[in-house]
Amino acid sequence: MIAALPLIAVWLAALGVNAWLSRLHAPWIGPLVAAIFGATILLLWEMAVRIYAVPAVILPPPSRIWAAFTGNIPLLWGDFVQTIIKGALTGWIIGALAAIATAIAIDRSAFLQRGLLPIGNFVAALPIVGIAPILVMWFGFDWQSKAAVVVVMVFFPILVNMVAGLAATDPLQRDLMATWSAGYWHALVHVRLPAALPFLFNGLKITTTLALIGAIVAEFFGSPTRGMGFRISTAVGQLNIALVWAEILVAALAGTAFYGIVAFIERRVTFWHPSQRRQQDR
Amino acid sequence: MPSRSAKVCVWGIPTTDAAAQTSGGVNPTLRTALPILMVLLAIMVIWYLAAVWMNAPWVRDQAARADTVLTTGDLIRQTPSLDRPVLPAPHQVAMGLWDGIAGQKVTTKRSLVWHAWVTLSATLAGFAIGSLAGILLAVGITHNRAMDLSVMPWAVASQTVPILAIAPMVIVVFASMGVTGLMPKAVIAAWLSLFPVLVGMVKGLRTPDAMQLDPMRSWSASAAQVFWRLRLPSAMPYLFASLKVAVAAALVGTIVGELPAGATAGLGARLLSGSYYGQTIQIWSALFMAAGLAAVLVVVITAVERVTLRRMGLAR
Numbered sequence: 001m002i003a004a005l006p007l008i009a010v011w012l013a014a015l016g017v018n019a020w021l022s023r024l025h026a027p028w029i030g031p032l033v034a035a036i037f038g039a040t041i042l043l044l045w046e047m048a049v050r051i052y053a054v055p056a057v058i059l060p061p062p063s064r065i066w067a068a069f070t071g072n073i074p075l076l077w078g079d080f081v082q083t084i085i086k087g088a089l090t091g092w093i094i095g096a097l098a099a100i101a102t103a104i105a106i107d108r109s110a111f112l113q114r115g116l117l118p119i120g121n122f123v124a125a126l127p128i129v130g131i132a133p134i135l136v137m138w139f140g141f142d143w144q145s146k147a148a149v150v151v152v153m154v155f156f157p158i159l160v161n162m163v164a165g166l167a168a169t170d171p172l173q174r175d176l177m178a179t180w181s182a183g184y185w186h187a188l189v190h191v192r193l194p195a196a197l198p199f200l201f202n203g204l205k206i207t208t209t210l211a212l213i214g215a216i217v218a219e220f221f222g223s224p225t226r227g228m229g230f231r232i233s234t235a236v237g238q239l240n241i242a243l244v245w246a247e248i249l250v251a252a253l254a255g256t257a258f259y260g261i262v263a264f265i266e267r268r269v270t271f272w273h274p275s276q277r278r279q280q281d282r
Numbered sequence: 283m284p285s286r287s288a289k290v291c292v293w294g295i296p297t298t299d300a301a302a303q304t305s306g307g308v309n310p311t312l313r314t315a316l317p318i319l320m321v322l323l324a325i326m327v328i329w330y331l332a333a334v335w336m337n338a339p340w341v342r343d344q345a346a347r348a349d350t351v352l353t354t355g356d357l358i359r360q361t362p363s364l365d366r367p368v369l370p371a372p373h374q375v376a377m378g379l380w381d382g383i384a385g386q387k388v389t390t391k392r393s394l395v396w397h398a399w400v401t402l403s404a405t406l407a408g409f410a411i412g413s414l415a416g417i418l419l420a421v422g423i424t425h426n427r428a429m430d431l432s433v434m435p436w437a438v439a440s441q442t443v444p445i446l447a448i449a450p451m452v453i454v455v456f457a458s459m460g461v462t463g464l465m466p467k468a469v470i471a472a473w474l475s476l477f478p479v480l481v482g483m484v485k486g487l488r489t490p491d492a493m494q495l496d497p498m499r500s501w502s503a504s505a506a507q508v509f510w511r512l513r514l515p516s517a518m519p520y521l522f523a524s525l526k527v528a529v530a531a532a533l534v535g536t537i538v539g540e541l542p543a544g545a546t547a548g549l550g551a552r553l554l555s556g557s558y559y560g561q562t563i564q565i566w567s568a569l570f571m572a573a574g575l576a577a578v579l580v581v582v583i584t585a586v587e588r589v590t591l592r593r594m595g596l597a598r
Contacts, residue, residue, distance in 0.1 A: 015428075022428035030431050037432035058455055115317030125526070126576050127534045129446075130549075130569040133557030138336075138368065212444040220450065220541050221557050232447060233542070236454045244451050252443040259442035 003051045007044055014040035060242040068242035069249055075231075076250050083228040084254050086143035087215035091150025095211075096204060099155050103162035104188070117163060124156040132218040146218045146227075153214040154207035158200070165199025166192055198273045201266040208258045212251060326372055330362065333371040337361040340368065370563045378567035391546070394571050400548040401536050402575060404464045408471025409532040413525060415472070416479030423480075424487040424513070425505070437480050445474060446535060450542040467539040467548075474535040475528035482524025486517030515594055522587035529579045537572060549575075 219229025540550025
């Protein structure tokens with residue numbers, strides 16, 4: 001019980017600082033409070049593991065995870081290239097292009113839309129990762145099968161959003177194009193595709209995480225001797241939990257960066273949209 | 283409408299149903315059902331063609347070894363009925379499903395119902411814990427600025443992290459502490475369903491604007507009254523939308539949690555053993571069982587949502 005006192009002291013101190021900071025109103029308060037909270041969690045983690053002498057095979061302290069991260073940079077980089085760049089990114093780009101092309105193709109047919117959209121919504125809620133073993137059988141152990149899993153996983157969420165986006169123009173805008181006797185393709189390129197971009201980017205942002213999950217989980221079903229999913233499952237088997245956490249750190253950084261890049265492109269491309277404009281004014 | 287939000291759906295589940303726009307003339311049920319049926323039919327046809335095409339090399343190989351001449355009719359007859367096809371035909375998957383559901387005693391390990399129950403129980407336990415924790419955290423966040431500033435950025439950022447990847451480690455770590463069975467999987471499911479509910483619920487609890495909050499002040503309502511009579515009811519549509527996402531995430535989490543070697547129960551273990559032994563029909567049956575489970579869970583939540591919103595007078 002006595003051993004827990006430093007933990008409680010640190011926790012209360014951080015809580016007090018954050019409660020005091022939260023009463024202030026300044027633009028830097030938000031990030032600062034969040035950073036203090038994150039640092040407190042890490043500190044408590046480190047202290048708890050040391051005080052209670054938790055075995056490293058159950059929970060390694062953050063310092064050890066950091067050591068495993070910095071000590072295995074070439075290994076982690078190889079896994080990152082194999083899983084994220086070759087598997088997730090390739091699959092995500094192919095899936096997104098296929099979904100956009102399909103959305104434009106079924107855009108002119110109300111019948112196909114009424115048929116495909118409910119199915120697309122339904123499929124988007126299914127545990128699609130389950131097809132990973134099948135696709136690994138079909139496309140082999142290397143990154144191609146991981147990219148295939150990612151293609152299937154990201155296709156439907158992007159399709160559903162893109163179809164909704166293509167329907168997002170209001171009659172006033174379409175009438176205007178008709179007044180200028182713009183053809184279907186003119187209207188598509190100059191009005192409807194730009195109007196669909198906010199919806200498309202919403203789908204693209206949602207699927208960044210899905211792409212990483214698909215690529216990593218597919219490696220549990222078979223992979224060459226590199227890749228993040230492979231490393232996680234073998235390191236777990238060797239009880240090298242610190243390396244697993246280092247891989248998770250890589251996955252977290254990659255996921256945040258992936259999302260951040262897509263969000264950055266969105267801000268650049270759809271700067272005219274109200275949701276972006278308001279953010280810039282602040 | 284320039285102020286329209288671009289957020290049409292979260293994880294592919296839309297809040298507005300584009301297919302529900304009916305116009306007069308045709309029977310509305312037929313109008314919705316016919317296109318879906320046609321697309322499903324097309325998928326079936328493509329599936330059968332793909333089964334013939336993908337299984338053909340194996341059949342041709344066998345015929346060449348047996349020195350028999352293979353006619354096109356033979357090819358079409360043999361490809362959809364192999365024991366371990368590259369792609370099983372729909373009727374083979376249906377038979378595998380039927381055999382797994384009705385052909386076995388429910389208590390045996392060969393029964394898909396038993397495996398589905400193992401997965402479902404962990405999913406539901408985790409989903410209940412995760413959603414409850416998410417709702418409680420959301421209430422705390424909307425009422426305490428320190429908590430909001432501390433937790434919210436991390437909760438949002440965590441959405442971009444592939445948390446699912448740590449599922450195998452959680453299982454192994456729990457196993458090394460002597461905890462096995464339902465509990466570790468439920469922890470993964472709870473963790474995965476926590477954040478969608480948290481983010482959706484915070485958004486929902488914050489929907490009341492000044493126009494609605496000002497009268498509450500005029501009536502000198504306490505914080506508790508504002509919460510129970512204004513914030514909680516207006517959060518309901520958001521809560522149900524995120525619950526649907528959360529239950530799907532919980533199911534995926536449980537299935538992935540069943541993947542580490544050694545697991546023998548659950549749909550995930552069924553997928554893995556199928557992929558080890560090349561039992562494609564088993565994989566496809568487990569996959570369809572999981573899909574059915576997900577569909578049932580989402581349908582149940584949709585039904586609860588419809589009843590709740592109607593009784594609250596919020597139905598669209």
